[in-house]
Amino acid sequence: MDTQNLRITLDFNNMMTDYVGPNGITEDDIKGSEKALEKAYSGMEEKRASGKMDWRDLPYNQDDVVDDILNYVDSVKDDTDAFVVLGIGGSALGPLAVQQAINHPFYNELPREKRGNYPRLYVADNIDPERLPYLFDIIDLKKTIFNCVSKSGSTSETMSQFLIIKTLIEEKLGKAEAAKHIVCTTDKEKGNLIGIAKEEGYKTFIIPSGVGGRFSELTPVGLLPAAMCGIDIKEMLKGAAFMDELSKVKDVYKNPAYMFALLHMIGMKKGKNISVMLPYADSLKYISDWYAQLWAESLGKKYDNYGNIVNYGQTPVKSLGVTDQHSQIQLYAEGPSDKIIVFIAVDKFKKETAIPKIYGDIPSLGFLGGATQNKLIETERIATEYALQKAEKTNMTITLPEVNEFTLGELLYFFEVATGFAGELLEIDAFDQPGVEEGKNATYAMFGRPGYDEKRKELESRPAKNNAYII
Numbered sequence: 433m434d435t436q437n438l439r440i441t442l443d444f445n446n447m448m449t450d451y452v453g454p455n456g457i458t459e460d461d462i463k464g465s466e467k468a469l470e471k472a473y474s475g476m477e478e479k480r481a482s483g484k485m486d487w488r489d490l491p492y493n494q495d496d497v498v499d500d501i502l503n504y505v506d507s508v509k510d511d512t513d514a515f516v517v518l519g520i521g522g523s524a525l526g527p528l529a530v531q532q533a534i535n536h537p538f539y540n541e542l543p544r545e546k547r548g549n550y551p552r553l554y555v556a557d558n559i560d561p562e563r564l565p566y567l568f569d570i571i572d573l574k575k576t577i578f579n580c581v582s583k584s585g586s587t588s589e590t591m592s593q594f595l596i597i598k599t600l601i602e603e604k605l606g607k608a609e610a611a612k613h614i615v616c617t618t619d620k621e622k623g624n625l626i627g628i629a630k631e632e633g634y635k636t637f638i639i640p641s642g643v644g645g646r647f648s649e650l651t652p653v654g655l656l657p658a659a660m661c662g663i664d665i666k667e668m669l670k671g672a673a674f675m676d677e678l679s680k681v682k683d684v685y686k687n688p689a690y691m692f693a694l695l696h697m698i699g700m701k702k703g704k705n706i707s708v709m710l711p712y713a714d715s716l717k718y719i720s721d722w723y724a725q726l727w728a729e730s731l732g733k734k735y736d737n738y739g740n741i742v743n744y745g746q747t748p749v750k751s752l753g754v755t756d757q758h759s760q761i762q763l764y765a766e767g768p769s770d771k772i773i774v775f776i777a778v779d780k781f782k783k784e785t786a787i788p789k790i791y792g793d794i795p796s797l798g799f800l801g802g803a804t805q806n807k808l809i810e811t812e813r814i815a816t817e818y819a820l821q822k823a824e825k826t827n828m829t830i831t832l833p834e835v836n837e838f839t840l841g842e843l844l845y846f847f848e849v850a851t852g853f854a855g856e857l858l859e860i861d862a863f864d865q866p867g868v869e870e871g872k873n874a875t876y877a878m879f880g881r882p883g884y885d886e887k888r889k890e891l892e893s894r895p896a897k898n899n900a901y902i903i
């Protein structure tokens with residue numbers, strides 16, 4: 433396979449003033465960023481060398497991990513009808529996005545033989561009290577494996593699911609048998625999960641310590657559920673390695689991930705505070721969800737590295753072509769110029785669907801006939817891109833030659849590098865998430881977790897709600 437034919441590309445013409453007028457970015461804006469680029473480039477190199485970006489090495493250092501995953505999948509798949517991921521955020525969005533991208537869109541509904549004899553996949557990424565009971569209606573516990581995924585090994589949402597599942601399957605199957613139905617993916621020492629897993633004898637996969645949740649899709653967090661559904665994880669890692677090579681190039685005009693980050697950061701400083709992800713392929717719908725977490729949680733920061741209050745961040749919006757042409761595009765075309773809209777185009781779909789040539793006598797309908805939906809979706813994408821450019825709205829297009837494991841690995845890695853680089857450009861820490869701590873701690877306090885008495889008192893003294901405002 434010629435990997436160059438599988439290279440994804442970034443077309444940023446419509447980000448530039450030449451195409452979208454004064455709302456756009458100029459060559460001078462890019463040239464004027466030279467110092468910031470140099471600093472960010474060195475920051476990326478230094479962090480990588482000093483082990484602060486361990487996710488960048490994942491395409492290269494996981495041969496044993498991949499073997500372990502594939503052997504495990506082989507050993508359990510024949511007796512497994514459903515594989516259920518228990519996780520949230522970075523421990524759930526990647527598996528969903530990859531499954532949707534690569535496998536049949538109705539994978540779970542397919543008869544087993546059409547699934548390549550692999551289990552169905554469910555991702556339980558919320559604690560809505562209806563979720564698990566309804567899931568139990570459609571799975572056979574005797575033929576289900578639950579994959580408890582938590583980097584910290586202590587996330588309340590995931591651990592509450594674990595407690596429910598463990599109790600239920602031990603009741604139904606007995607302790608010894610139940611242990612074969614739980615597999616844990618977690619840090620090698622942090623949190624409660626690793627200790628429990630060892631004690632109970634659960635099969636365990638390790639998330640490398642230096643890889644944070646939202647950057648963990650290419651660890652067993654994502655690789656195990658993918659392999660469990662027949663997805664070629666070696667190809668995903670090869671695609672990521674390919675993008676890593678492209679991402680080492682210093683010249684921003686030759687480095688699509690760096691250019692993506694730079695344009696977004698220049699745009700942000702010009703008031704473009706919204707990042708719309710608009711794939712024109714159902715298969716890439718959940719990439720928008722995965723990207724939304726990556727971009728929002730990494731770049732939405734109050735402080736910069738020097739302690740200054742900056743309140744940076746772009747709000748990610750999940751969109752889908754062509755569906756949202758009939759809902760959100762009106763706003764994108766005529767609303768405020770506060771967005772960067774990222775089309776994701778696919779050159780070659782897995783299917784070609786012909787539109788029958790009938791009703792030739794009705795010109796306003798007959799014109800569709802004889803073409804394909806492939807041509808129609810691409811035409812509509814180009815037409816929407818044109819409409820946005822004419823309306824002077826900044827947009828760019830990422831094109832995948834086709835959606836397969838290799839290009840998906842490239843795309844995931846592309847967004848990760850872009851996010852890391854954007855963090856360097858902004859001089860913020862893209863790898864922490866202090867903003868989610870307050871809500872977590874308040875939950876612990878209210879739920880009676882030991883050690884949270886002070887927080888409980890603080891909560892009790894919060895202003896009482898004014899009933900006049902509850903109507």
Ligand code: PA5
Nearest residue numbers: 521522523582583584587645646
């Ligand atoms: O990116 C992050 O770190 C978070 O979104 C986590 O993925 C999420 O909070 C789940 O954490 P954990 O995997 O530790 O249970």
